[in-house]
Amino acid sequence: MLQEESDLSLIIAQIVQKLKGSNLYAQLERQAWACLQRPEVRLESLKEDIKEFFKISGWEKKLQNAVYSELNVYPLPSHPSAPPEHLKEPLVYMRKAQGSWEKRILKSLNSMCTELSIPLARKRPVGEQKELLNKWNEMGTDEPDLSLFRPVYAPKDFLEVLINLRNPNYENGDSLSFRTHLGLIQVPLKVKDIPELKECFVELGLSTGQLGIDDSTQVPPELFENEHVRIGQKVLLQQDSAAAQQYIRQGSPTALRAELWALILNISSQPEDILYYEQLKTNVIQHDLLVDSLIYKDVKLTASNDDYYFVFEDYLYQVLLCFSRDTSVLGHFAYNSASPPKSYIRGKLGLEEYAVFYPPNGVIPFHGFSMYVAPLCFLYHEPYKLYQIFREMYVRFFFRLHSISSHPSGIVSLCLLFETLLQTYLPQLFYHLREIGAQPLRISFKWMVRAFSGYLATDQLLLLWDRILGYNSLEILAGSSG
Amino acid sequence: MSRMLVPCHVKSTVALQVGDMRTSQGRPGVLVVDVTFPNVAPFELLEITFKNYYTAFLSIRVRHHTPLHTPSKWVTCLRDYCLMPDPHSEEGAQEYVSLFKHQMLCDVSRVLELRLILRQPSPLWLSFTVEELQIYQQGPKSPSLIFPKWLSHPVSSEQPAPRLEGLPDPSRVSSEVQQMWALTEMIRASHTSTRIGRFDVDGCYDLNLLSYT
Numbered sequence: 302m303l304q305e306e307s308d309l310s311l312i313i314a315q316i317v318q319k320l321k322g323s324n325l326y327a328q329l330e331r332q333a334w335a336c337l338q339r340p341e342v343r344l345e346s347l348k349e350d351i352k353e354f355f356k357i358s359g360w361e362k363k364l365q366n367a368v369y370s371e372l373n374v375y376p377l378p379s380h381p382s383a384p385p386e387h388l389k390e391p392l393v394y395m396r397k398a399q400g401s402w403e404k405r406i407l408k409s410l411n412s413m414c415t416e417l418s419i420p421l422a423r424k425r426p427v428g429e430q431k432e433l434l435n436k437w438n439e440m441g442t443d444e445p446d447l448s449l450f451r452p453v454y455a456p457k458d459f460l461e462v463l464i465n466l467r468n469p470n471y472e473n474g475d476s477l478s479f480r481t482h483l484g485l486i487q488v489p490l491k492v493k494d495i496p497e498l499k500e501c502f503v504e505l506g507l508s509t510g511q512l513g514i515d516d517s518t519q520v521p522p523e524l525f526e527n528e529h530v531r532i533g534q535k536v537l538l539q540q541d542s543a544a545a546q547q548y549i550r551q552g553s554p555t556a557l558r559a560e561l562w563a564l565i566l567n568i569s570s571q572p573e574d575i576l577y578y579e580q581l582k583t584n585v586i587q588h589d590l591l592v593d594s595l596i597y598k599d600v601k602l603t604a605s606n607d608d609y610y611f612v613f614e615d616y617l618y619q620v621l622l623c624f625s626r627d628t629s630v631l632g633h634f635a636y637n638s639a640s641p642p643k644s645y646i647r648g649k650l651g652l653e654e655y656a657v658f659y660p661p662n663g664v665i666p667f668h669g670f671s672m673y674v675a676p677l678c679f680l681y682h683e684p685y686k687l688y689q690i691f692r693e694m695y696v697r698f699f700f701r702l703h704s705i706s707s708h709p710s711g712i713v714s715l716c717l718l719f720e721t722l723l724q725t726y727l728p729q730l731f732y733h734l735r736e737i738g739a740q741p742l743r744i745s746f747k748w749m750v751r752a753f754s755g756y757l758a759t760d761q762l763l764l765l766w767d768r769i770l771g772y773n774s775l776e777i778l779a780g781s782s783g
Numbered sequence: 784m785s786r787m788l789v790p791c792h793v794k795s796t797v798a799l800q801v802g803d804m805r806t807s808q809g810r811p812g813v814l815v816v817d818v819t820f821p822n823v824a825p826f827e828l829l830e831i832t833f834k835n836y837y838t839a840f841l842s843i844r845v846r847h848h849t850p851l852h853t854p855s856k857w858v859t860c861l862r863d864y865c866l867m868p869d870p871h872s873e874e875g876a877q878e879y880v881s882l883f884k885h886q887m888l889c890d891v892s893r894v895l896e897l898r899l900i901l902r903q904p905s906p907l908w909l910s911f912t913v914e915e916l917q918i919y920q921q922g923p924k925s926p927s928l929i930f931p932k933w934l935s936h937p938v939s940s941e942q943p944a945p946r947l948e949g950l951p952d953p954s955r956v957s958s959e960v961q962q963m964w965a966l967t968e969m970i971r972a973s974h975t976s977t978r979i980g981r982f983d984v985d986g987c988y989d990l991n992l993l994s995y996t
Contacts, residue, residue, distance in 0.1 A: 382832055382915070421992070468873070645990070
């Protein structure tokens with residue numbers, strides 16, 4: 302009991318510390334000062350009166366949502382002896398594998414840099430800056446020569462790395478044992494079995510109504526759909542993140558989805574956020590990065606060729622170019638097994654005051670990266686709102702799909718979960734595919750890495766992403782693949 | 784509650800195995816680690832921390848200091864503490880663990896020696912152990928600060944001034960003012976950690992190639 306109490310105080314202290322630097326804290330402070338003028342706030346019961354005011358005016362709810370958001374995103378404080386890399390990834394061999402993979406990516410990027418004689422970063426001349434500002438809303442019309450650029454890596458390269466992942470302390474011998482992995486993933490991570498999945502994803506059971514199934518034309522709307530929409534409107538009125546997250550497990554009505562996602566991700570577009578986005582835009586205008594060409598190439602190769610998403614090409618540039626300049630994304634590396642690439646200002650190699658991260662957000666895009674943003678364009682039309690939603694989705698979920706970690710929502714666990722489910726549910730199919738040399742993971746891997754973006758029709762995809770938000774887990778991707 | 788590290792000597796692990804170890808195929812599933820405390824008087828155990836490496840279950844036995852002429856016996860103070868919920872999978876395999884006095888089954892106030900019994904029933908792992916073992920005892924209590932007498936026992940010498948009509952009680956007002964002052968101090972003291980957001984160094988972002996650390 303003593304231990305639980307001290308753990309709780311540690312969590313509370315951590316959350317308070319995080320929230321102290323946020324906009325919400327400043328706003329609450331201002332509100333508290335302002336409400337001193339109100340007649341019902343008395344000096345002798347100051348604390349209670351201010352608390353009461355917060356409750357009535359909805360500020361307490363906002364604080365509740367912020368705390369809930371922190372609990373969802375940040376892992377619990379770890380053991381005091383544990384070093385920071387343990388929080389990123391507890392298993393040493395996985396950390397090493399991630400490190401080698403990152404080194405390969407850096408080498409690839411460096412060689413592209415030297416071969417093409419293009420600098421990693423370049424300050425734009427004033428003329429070029431003006432030109433870019435003028436065509437900011439139509440960057441898709443630009444047709445730069447990208448033939449020499451190639452994506453740094455594609456999902457299939459990453460799959461090869463995962464297939465070769467081995468625990469040095471594990472019995473990796475050839476002899477068949479009761480725990481031989483018949484699939485491609487050979488690491489013994491703990492994945493949920495069917496009974497555990499049923500318990501975890503109870504709202505997806507057959508006896509519970511679902512949007513996407515129970516709102517089709519054959520089913521009369523009075524049975525489920527109408528009531529579900531009514532509850533959704535009520536949840537939005539209450540502005541409660543936790544309730545919204547619970548509600549969305551059964552799917553979100555199309556009309557309410559944009560607001561529900563913003564509520565769950567705790568995104569409220571304040572003037573500061575719009576200003577921040579404009580600042581990022583200025584950064585894009587001032588500096589040209591090699592990574593920008595990779596983004597251009599990726600959008601041209603993937604989203605522009607897609608029937609559903611080609612109309613959003615300009616939006617994609619506006620979001621992804623700004624994303625690369627956003628240093629606040631660096632915060633997620635505390636719980637991501639990956640680390641941001643580092644470099645030094647030219648001529649100051651080794652001097653820590655001149656060490657910088659490249660790209661500023663530490664994320665090197667790979668082939669298909671722009672597909673994480675594309676489906677969101679259907680929901681949000683202001684670039685700054687679209688940007689905020691994408692950034693939050695990335696630092697909560699998408700980063701796990703392209704880094705090596707033992708986390709239950711990490712891509713390695715998802716692959717293992719998929720293979721295990723397929724072997725359990727459809728053993729004959731699994732065996733047959735193995736026999737003909739077509740390991741099922743090779744087919745489904747690219748679906749999972751892209752969170753099915755580009756492989757499912759948009760309405761289906763958005764319903765799937767509803768569940769990702771609802772359960773705060775990517776395990777649903779493995780279930781959908783199987 | 785302060786704690787103090789106890790210097791200990793961890794003996795090399797002994798594997799318990801049935802049969803001839805040279806010819807048997809399987810790997811040992813039970814290891815015993817003895818921890819002695821040379822040059823340390825019998826102490827009160829507060830906390831044991833270590834980093835797990837694929838041990839599934841941990842038992843700890845302790846030998847107490849007993850009065851002269853009574854043989855000291857080994858007593859189990861922790862029985863089959865689960866470190867890995869599923870011994871065949873990676874969960875909990877490399878975690879940092881702390882065990883506290885209140886989790887122990889017996890009194891640990893005069894510890895002479897400890898014996899850790901590690902069990903890993905799964906045949907899938909090549910080896911298992913615990914690393915970075917640290918034993919803590921109760922640290923010295925922080926010396927109580929001696930306040931000068933006039934600070935802790937203020938002398939109420941003066942007669943309270945006669946209360947003027949219509950004014951609130953001065954002691955009540957002063958306590959409320961004090962409360963307000965405390966609030967303003969609190970707000971002033973907590974400075975927000977604003978995010979800087981700059982990725983360049985003094986406007987320059989002209990980089991070398993990426994470094995491999």
